[in-house]
Amino acid sequence: MGGIVVIGAGQAGAALAARLRALKYAGPVTLIGAEPAAPYQRPPLSKAYLLGETDLDRLLLRNADFWDAQNIDLRPNAEVTGIDRAAKCVVLGGERIPYDQLALTTGAVVRxxxxxxxxxxxxxxxxxxxxxxxxxxxxxxxxxxxxxxxxxxxxxxxxxxxxxxxxxxxxxxxxxxxxxxxxxxxxxxxxxxxxxxxxxxxxxxxxxxxxxxxxxxxxxxxxxxxxxxxxxxxxGVGILPDTGLAEAAGLALDNGIRVDGQGRTSDPAIWAAGDCASFPYAGGRIRLESVQNAIDQAECVAANMLGAGKDYLPYPWFWSDQYDVKLQIAGLNTGYDRVVVRDEGAARAHWYYRAGRLIAVDAMNDPRAFMVAKRLLAAGRSADPAKVADPAVELKTLLA
The missing domain is CATH 3.50.50.60 (FAD/NAD(P)-binding domain)
Structure with a gap:
C-alpha cells in the first residue's frame, strides 16, 4: 500500500496529516516539505519574529517529537520534481514514493x-x-x-x-x-x-x-x-498559488488548483487544500489566503479522503498586527455597498453590508466586534446598522 502522501508541509499540509491520524487512519502518511525546518507558523515571521520577540521553537506547529509519535514520515528539505499519475507515485530526487491518495498543499509563492x-x-x-x-x-x-x-x-x-x-x-x-x-x-x-x-x-x-x-x-x-x-x-506585491507540480501533472487549474466542493482535483486520487486550492463558493469559485482556511479546508479534505463526503463551507477570518493595533477581519467584503463605522475611541470597527445584509467586519483593537460579527455571519444573520453605529448599544445584544 502506498498510503497517503502530502506535498507541502505548511499550515495546510501539517493540519491534513495530523487530522488523518486524529481520524484513526492507520495507513502510511508521508509529509514532504521543501523547507529545512519542520512545519511552522508563517504570520509571525513579518511581525514578532522579525522584531526578535519570538524564536523558531515557538513558531513550530507541533513539538519536535509529534511526527514520530504519530508515525508520520516527515521529509523536510525535500523537493518533489514530478507526479506520475499513471503509476500513482511522486518523484523525490532518485526516489519514487507510491501513493493510494495524494494531497497537494503546496501553498503560494511571492510575486x-x-x-x-x-x-x-x-x-x-x-x-x-x-x-x-x-x-x-x-x-x-x-x-x-x-x-x-x-x-x-x-x-x-x-x-x-x-x-x-x-x-x-x-x-x-x-x-x-x-x-x-x-x-x-x-x-x-x-x-x-x-x-x-x-x-x-x-x-x-x-x-x-x-x-x-x-x-x-x-x-x-x-x-x-x-x-x-x-x-x-x-x-510586498502579492502571492501566486504554487501550481507548478499540478500543472505539470495535467491537473485542471483555475486561479489555483481546481477542486470540487470536497477538495478533490480533476484526478479522483488527488486532493488539494490551502492557498493553492480554488474551490466552489457562493455560485462562483474562490481561493482564500489565510491560516484559518488552510487549517479548516485541510481538515475537511482529510476527512473526505477517508470517505466523509462532506462539502467544505468556509467561515473566513483574517488578522494583521501593526504597532499596538490588532486588526481582526470576519467574513468577505466582496461586493459591499455600505460601510457602517462604530467608533468607541480605543476600539473601532467597520461593518460591511451588501443589499442590507452584514457580510464582513474590520475590527481594530475591538475583539468584541470581531467575535459578535463572526457569530452572526456563521449563523447567517445580519445586524441592524443603526444599532451597530451606536456605541451606547451593547454589541452582545445583536446576538439576541
Whole structure:
C-alpha cells in the first residue's frame, strides 16, 4: 500500500496529516516539505519574529517529537520534481514514493519584481518563508532607509516593524490608496493615519518605475519621476498559488488548483487544500489566503479522503498586527455597498453590508466586534446598522 502522501508541509499540509491520524487512519502518511525546518507558523515571521520577540521553537506547529509519535514520515528539505499519475507515485530526487491518495498543499509563492525594472538587484527582500525573514532581519538597523513596494497587509506589517526599529520608511502603492483590493476607504484611511503617526511616508497612486544600483539596489525612480535613495527594498506585491507540480501533472487549474466542493482535483486520487486550492463558493469559485482556511479546508479534505463526503463551507477570518493595533477581519467584503463605522475611541470597527445584509467586519483593537460579527455571519444573520453605529448599544445584544 502506498498510503497517503502530502506535498507541502505548511499550515495546510501539517493540519491534513495530523487530522488523518486524529481520524484513526492507520495507513502510511508521508509529509514532504521543501523547507529545512519542520512545519511552522508563517504570520509571525513579518511581525514578532522579525522584531526578535519570538524564536523558531515557538513558531513550530507541533513539538519536535509529534511526527514520530504519530508515525508520520516527515521529509523536510525535500523537493518533489514530478507526479506520475499513471503509476500513482511522486518523484523525490532518485526516489519514487507510491501513493493510494495524494494531497497537494503546496501553498503560494511571492510575486517578484521583474528584472526589467531592477528586480534582480541585490538588497531586494520578500516576506514569505523563514529564510526570507532571516535574510531580512540584519537589514533592520536604525537610521537606514527602506523602500516598501506595495500597500497591502504584508507591506504595512513590514512598514510597522521597520518604523519600530527606527528606520526611515517610505511605502509606495500604485493603486489610489493602500489596502484598496481588500478593504473599504474607511479602513485605508484609518491605517494611513496610524502609519503617518509613526513617521512612515506613504506615497499612493504612484507606481514604481524602476530600481537602480550597481549590483546592489541604491535607489528607486517612481512613475512620477521622483528619485528616492534607499539602502534596501521590501516588496510586498502579492502571492501566486504554487501550481507548478499540478500543472505539470495535467491537473485542471483555475486561479489555483481546481477542486470540487470536497477538495478533490480533476484526478479522483488527488486532493488539494490551502492557498493553492480554488474551490466552489457562493455560485462562483474562490481561493482564500489565510491560516484559518488552510487549517479548516485541510481538515475537511482529510476527512473526505477517508470517505466523509462532506462539502467544505468556509467561515473566513483574517488578522494583521501593526504597532499596538490588532486588526481582526470576519467574513468577505466582496461586493459591499455600505460601510457602517462604530467608533468607541480605543476600539473601532467597520461593518460591511451588501443589499442590507452584514457580510464582513474590520475590527481594530475591538475583539468584541470581531467575535459578535463572526457569530452572526456563521449563523447567517445580519445586524441592524443603526444599532451597530451606536456605541451606547451593547454589541452582545445583536446576538439576541
Amino acid at each position: 517578484r519584481l521583474p528584472p526589467a525594472i531592477g528586480g534582480d538587484l541585490a538588497g531586494i527582500h520578500y516576506m514569505r518563508t523563514l529564510a526570507d525573514a532571516d535574510r531580512l532581519a540584519p537589514e533592520l538597523v536604525a537610521g537606514r532607509r527602506v523602500l516598501i513596494v506595495g500597500g497591502g497587509y504584508i507591506g504595512l506589517e513590514a512598514a510597522a516593524v521597520a518604523a519600530k526599529r527606527g528606520l526611515q520608511v517610505t511605502l509606495v502603492e500604485a493603486a489610489p490608496r493602500i489596502l484598496q483590493r481588500v478593504a473599504a476607504p474607511e479602513t485605508s484611511d484609518w491605517f494611513r493615519a496610524l502609519h503617518l503617526a509613526h513617521g512612515v511616508r506613504i506615497v499612493e497612486g504612484v507606481g514604481l518605475d524602476r530600481l537602480v544600483g550597481t549590483g546592489h539596489v541604491s535607489g528607486a525612480v517612481l512613475a512620477n519621476g521622483e528619485e528616492i535613495a534607499v539602502d534596501f527594498v521590501i516588496a
